[in-house]
Amino acid sequence: MTTVTPDSFSSAPPEVVGLGPIAWAKKNLFSDWFNSLLTVVIVGIFSWGAIRLTSWALTTAQWQVIPNNFGLFMTGTFPSGLYPRIWALLAIICGLAGLSWGVLGRNVSTLFSRGVLIGLGLVCAFIVLFPPTRPSSLKLLPMVALVAIAAAAGRQAGRKFPGIGKWVSLAWFLSYFAALWLIGGGLGLTPVSTNDWGGLVLTLFTAVSGIALCFPLGLLLALGRRSALPVVRWLSTAYIELVRGVPLVALLFMGQVMIPLFLPIGSRPDRILRAIIALALFSAAYLAENVRAGLQAVPRGQNEAAMSLGLNTPTTLGLIVLPQALKIAIPAIVGQFISLFQDTTLLSIVGLAELLGIGRSILANPAYLGRYAEVYLFLAVIYWIFCYAMSLGSRKIEEKLNTNH
Amino acid sequence: MRKWGLLAAALGLTMAACGGGTTTTADGESGGTATAGSRLDVVKDRGQLICGVDGGIPGFSFVDESGTYSGLDVDVCKAVAAAVLGDAEAVEYRRLDSTERFTALSGGEVDMLSRNTTWTVSRDTSVGLEFAPTTFFDGQGMLVRADSGIETLEDFAGQAICVETGTTTELNLTDQMRQLGVDFEPVVFQDADAAYAAYDEGRCEGMTSDKSQLVARRSTLPNPDEHVLLEVTMSKEPLGPVTVNNDSAWFDVVKWTTYGLIQAEEFGITSENVATFEGTENPDIARFLGAEGTLGTDMGLPNDFMVQVISQVGNYGEIYERNVGADSEFALERGQNALWTEGGLMYSPPFR
Numbered sequence: 001m002t003t004v005t006p007d008s009f010s011s012a013p014p015e016v017v018g019l020g021p022i023a024w025a026k027k028n029l030f031s032d033w034f035n036s037l038l039t040v041v042i043v044g045i046f047s048w049g050a051i052r053l054t055s056w057a058l059t060t061a062q063w064q065v066i067p068n069n070f071g072l073f074m075t076g077t078f079p080s081g082l083y084p085r086i087w088a089l090l091a092i093i094c095g096l097a098g099l100s101w102g103v104l105g106r107n108v109s110t111l112f113s114r115g116v117l118i119g120l121g122l123v124c125a126f127i128v129l130f131p132p133t134r135p136s137s138l139k140l141l142p143m144v145a146l147v148a149i150a151a152a153a154g155r156q157a158g159r160k161f162p163g164i165g166k167w168v169s170l171a172w173f174l175s176y177f178a179a180l181w182l183i184g185g186g187l188g189l190t191p192v193s194t195n196d197w198g199g200l201v202l203t204l205f206t207a208v209s210g211i212a213l214c215f216p217l218g219l220l221l222a223l224g225r226r227s228a229l230p231v232v233r234w235l236s237t238a239y240i241e242l243v244r245g246v247p248l249v250a251l252l253f254m255g256q257v258m259i260p261l262f263l264p265i266g267s268r269p270d271r272i273l274r275a276i277i278a279l280a281l282f283s284a285a286y287l288a289e290n291v292r293a294g295l296q297a298v299p300r301g302q303n304e305a306a307m308s309l310g311l312n313t314p315t316t317l318g319l320i321v322l323p324q325a326l327k328i329a330i331p332a333i334v335g336q337f338i339s340l341f342q343d344t345t346l347l348s349i350v351g352l353a354e355l356l357g358i359g360r361s362i363l364a365n366p367a368y369l370g371r372y373a374e375v376y377l378f379l380a381v382i383y384w385i386f387c388y389a390m391s392l393g394s395r396k397i398e399e400k401l402n403t404n405h
Numbered sequence: 406m407r408k409w410g411l412l413a414a415a416l417g418l419t420m421a422a423c424g425g426g427t428t429t430t431a432d433g434e435s436g437g438t439a440t441a442g443s444r445l446d447v448v449k450d451r452g453q454l455i456c457g458v459d460g461g462i463p464g465f466s467f468v469d470e471s472g473t474y475s476g477l478d479v480d481v482c483k484a485v486a487a488a489v490l491g492d493a494e495a496v497e498y499r500r501l502d503s504t505e506r507f508t509a510l511s512g513g514e515v516d517m518l519s520r521n522t523t524w525t526v527s528r529d530t531s532v533g534l535e536f537a538p539t540t541f542f543d544g545q546g547m548l549v550r551a552d553s554g555i556e557t558l559e560d561f562a563g564q565a566i567c568v569e570t571g572t573t574t575e576l577n578l579t580d581q582m583r584q585l586g587v588d589f590e591p592v593v594f595q596d597a598d599a600a601y602a603a604y605d606e607g608r609c610e611g612m613t614s615d616k617s618q619l620v621a622r623r624s625t626l627p628n629p630d631e632h633v634l635l636e637v638t639m640s641k642e643p644l645g646p647v648t649v650n651n652d653s654a655w656f657d658v659v660k661w662t663t664y665g666l667i668q669a670e671e672f673g674i675t676s677e678n679v680a681t682f683e684g685t686e687n688p689d690i691a692r693f694l695g696a697e698g699t700l701g702t703d704m705g706l707p708n709d710f711m712v713q714v715i716s717q718v719g720n721y722g723e724i725y726e727r728n729v730g731a732d733s734e735f736a737l738e739r740g741q742n743a744l745w746t747e748g749g750l751m752y753s754p755p756f757r
């Protein structure tokens with residue numbers, strides 16, 4: 001921390017403090033003739049593109065394909081009579097998300113700051129105005145309310161019981177199995193064949209399962225690669241290098257085409273399970289390298305200090321090295337998660353009806369032939385929302401864990 | 406050096422795995438038929454037909470707004486389900502990629518394929534498949550602008566033709582043009598969307614692909630009426646349902662259900678008038694609908710299986726018109742897919 005002396009403060013140009021929009025533009029956009037030209041050209045290109053896109057979106061584009069097939073985009077060929085189960089799942093996720101938000105933000109002075117309120121308002125407005133979601137706005141608006149209520153409740157609970165974070169994590173863990181039960185049925189619910197899982201639900205399910213499986217695996221591989229035991233080290237290195245040398249598509253095809261050849265007729269692991277395993281095995285190799293980078297960034301002195309304090313290897317790892325290493329590796333790890341999420345689109349070429357695959361099917365409907373641009377733009381927006389949410393979340397976690405001063 | 410050794414070991418392992426894979430299939434197949442009996446019993450026990458479809462071919466298989474599969478390929482699955490189980494809706498559709506469709510079939514993951522599969526000799530023999538009668542005679546065609554003045558392939562001398570690379574389409578085009586001695590300029594694309602976009606922009610005078618696909622794509626062009634299909638057919642693409650080798654009982658069911666669709670059209674029996682044929686005097690029709698004889702039970706099916714098929718799915722003509730013909734967006738003419746009595750290739754052996 002540098003100390004600001006009154007002298008150095010007053011020597012700063014006073015204009016900087018109250019820079020008006022015109023002065024700002026002059027300083028940043030039109031400082032000399034070259035920058036001015038650049039600004040004009042770039043603004044021209046952007047506005048031309050924006051105008052073209054808007055005029056296409058408002059006049060040429062035929063958007064009926066989106067609202068008419070909205071259920072398909074979200075859940076694929078999931079039986080529409082069982083949609084309440086998907087709503088229940090959404091409610092669980094919203095409740096837990098709100099709760100976690102409240103618990104994490106228990107020490108923030110105002111949970112619902114102006115920015116958050118504006119954001120919530122925008123989400124509500126979107127739900128009411130956006131044609132595909134408008135029919136279900138009566139169900140979606142309570143979801144938003146649920147998030148807010150759960151957040152407020154979580155904040156209170158978080159203040160009263162500081163150890164509640166663990167239970168929220170456990171609830172998330174259990175919610176995965178609740179999701180499995182609600183989507184797949186069984187145990188009193190009508191079973192739904194995995195063949196009928198599809199759309200955004202399948203995309204999210206495969207992504208979350210892949211992430212949940214690849215993280216521990218990647219962690220173990222990273223530790224294995226740095227292990228002092230030669231066999232463990234060689235095996236981990238061989239696995240990482242082999243998997244990183246094979247494209248994901250090849251792994252997926254192997255999962256879908258080759259695994260059935262090895263197994264006796266009739267015993268066939270589910271196709272979605274095979275896809276999830278392939279995704280997780282693939283990402284684990286990359287994740288291992290990300291974690292290893294984090295491990296290597298932890299100064300050796302930390303390890304030695306821990307040893308001199310008498311900690312054994314597991315406690316050194318668990319209490320000293322991993323917390324620091326993972327914190328360093330968060331951006332890379334989240335990057336890996338985002339790319340895993342996007343990699344789920346490859347499942348469409350191995351015949352699973354995830355978001356992109358169901359889009360392909362909808363485009364083959366004679367009623368919507370040639371609506372490529374509309375459908376793919378819509379899908380791109382959905383993918384962007386989730387990826388951006390993930391990177392936003394990672395930035396928040398980074399900020400929260402940032403203990404450097 | 407150690408890395409190379411590792412690589413070699415991995416390569417060897419993969420090859421061994423591949424070799425092992427093929428032998429496993431062969432064993433599995435013969436073992437499956439010897440012990441488990443016919444697929445027909447499996448389907449009956451399950452009470453559901455598992456049918457492999459593509460899921461993304463306009464007019465052949467797609468998902469409609471209500472989330473149900475539709476299309477010509479899908480209707481063939483429905484017909485088989487109606488024949489075997491008496492319920493056209495008792496089908497589970499499995500979306501299959503073109504590379505995995507045959508392994509899925511031979512591995513027993515699906516009971517049959519109805520997935521735009523061209524009948525070729527190598528698939529029938531070395532791949533180990535049985536091809537039921539063709540349900541759609543496709544062929545490679547050529548799309549041109551109506552005002553281009555191009556009427557035959559010879560007119561393409563010095564002109565550009567858009568084609569997808571790495572397909573049989575590209576090879577067929579080159580073969581045909583070499584045979585005719587026409588010097589044309591091929592413009593190849595990796596991706597179908599890009600090829601059609603280039604054709605639309607006028608970068609090539611012609612666009613070649615399977616006729617059914619050309620017609621489907623034509624309807625997506627800004628002014629569909631400005632484009633016409635040439636009369637020429639450059640290749641044979643007979644598409645039909647497929648089952649595995651060495652299961653005659655099941656293959657017979659699929660084969661004769663498909664023939665039944667064609668025969669029903671020839672008899673003039675439709676989903677609407679099938680009930681009026683109940684007490685028919687015509688012995689051929691009575692046998693066909695199971696009122697006389699034992700054609701159905703001999704096959705292991707209910708004797709009136711064709712009544713179920715026709716009443717629930719319709720005859721071949723209805724299926725065709727509904728999905729790709731006059732009643733659809735594509736308005737594809739019957740052409741080769743007309744009945745043999747009307748100059749087409751659809752011909753069913755007698756039901757007796």
